[in-house]
Amino acid sequence: MADKDEKISLILGAIGAIWIFGGLILIAFLARWLRTAWGIAYPGLEEGLAVLYLISLGIIVMTSIYFQVRSYIKRSNIFGIFLFIFQIILVFALGRAIWQLLRGG
């Protein structure tokens, strides 16, 4: 793995894998603690946490794909194009999902 971009992308991908589960458990407990233990009960608290989770996961995964695309393009690898198109689609889908969550799930 001499390619630095690929290395960054792979490590970010692994961090994303941990955050998928770790982050989800964290927001579940955070929502519970905020409401019951600390008595903070804003309307839309859960939605806000869900959006926060999706945005943070989205940023990690998108950055990982970005570095992968960069590494592929440097090596003239064909799948860089597909990944590039896929990333654009993913950005729009992510935006739509966040919008959907903000409007109440």
Add this chain to the structure above:
Amino acid sequence: MGEVSGRPMIHLLPLSYLARQNWDTPVQQWNTWLKGAVAGLLAAIVVIGLIALAVLGGLITLPVAVIVAILVLVATIGVGIWQQIQGKGFWECFSSALMAGFLVAGFVISFWAAWAGGWAGIAKWLLGALRNSSIATLFNLIIKPEMIHQASRGDLSVLQEIGLIFASNLLISICTFGFMERFGVQLPEFKGKAVNLNVLINRIKWTFSTSVTTKLFYSVISIISVNIFGSYTQSKMMGEDFDLWESLITSVFILPIAIALDTTGWNKWILDSINTVSEWTIKNLHKYFSGGDKWPTKTKR
């Protein structure tokens, strides 16, 4: 008289008994383990067919293929028999054995392909699988954001569903890596630019008329089959119905486009353009945010 009528009786009884016993044995065997073994053998033939295609396409070497074929045979027959003992029917035994055979073949071939790059290759293989699963899981979460909403309301039962999505993607990614990696190496590389129409035509002619063509044909067929096997295994793991057409269409569409772009040299051209555009964007974005220049006309000049 009694002796005459008695004789055939004496002879017939043990004969028919013997015949029945001889017939009973295969039937009995069939109902206890043979059915599973035959289903497993059938699955092994299918998977070994895939391995043979990969050998013809130059994706794997013959010694590796032989080792993989033996392991596949053991795995499919073993799983077939085990499934029958669990009380499953013939086709259920077959589909489970097919899944097991594909996973074993994919795992060994991927390990072999990864090991060629040493420990760095192994790391790339496993981390790459984690990355693919993260992307796939994010995509699933985007499609069904109510899963996150449910978790944020304190209901962690969705973790099981998310875990299954992640695990199935991880397994498929680990087991298809070898084929994909070797396929990437296989693609004939275009040198130079395809700006001249004559060069382009010659290039297309070359792609379809040399020994590369046959090899490419076999490797493309095996990659499409690997994709189909992968989505079959995944839908089985997720307990969903498998859509052969959908899987076939997605595999068939992407590959020829990729190969056509690569062999004609357009790949390089498009990638260069993407590179230029993204570099330009990032450079300007950076300047824009750091306040050095105003977006975007000033920096272009």
